[in-house]
Amino acid sequence: MELEPAEKARKLDIQELEEIRNDAYENARIYKDKTKLFHDKKIAQKHFSIGQKVLLSNSVLKLFPGKLRSRWQGPFIVTKVFTHDEFEIESEESRKRFMVNGQWLKSFNENFQAHAVEKIHLEPP
Known part of the structure; x- marks a missing residue:
């Protein structure tokens, strides 16, 4: 019980x-x-089209940072667009193709013009 x-x-x-x-x-x-x-x-969705020029992030520089080094390589040309933000890009110089995630890419502006820097020579007083 x-x-x-x-x-x-x-x-x-x-x-x-x-x-x-x-x-x-x-x-x-x-x-x-x-x-x-x-x-x-x-996460920023990036939209690139076939034939567009892009720059690829250099991930090695995140491990060994350099002050004046560019973190971008390229330009590369987008050859194929896949689902889930994946792209196949081709190097302009070596014509090698490889797959990359869209987060490692940014668009390349071809019409960027660097301005000439005027040098001023100072005389000692």
């Missing part, structure tokens, strides 16, 4: 523990969904 109340209390404890565990799983899923939405908002 004394075992029945203990059994009922134990079953209630197990059910309560399962509810707490299910709540924890649900909260974790909600947190992951919100984090993914926030992350996806920050």
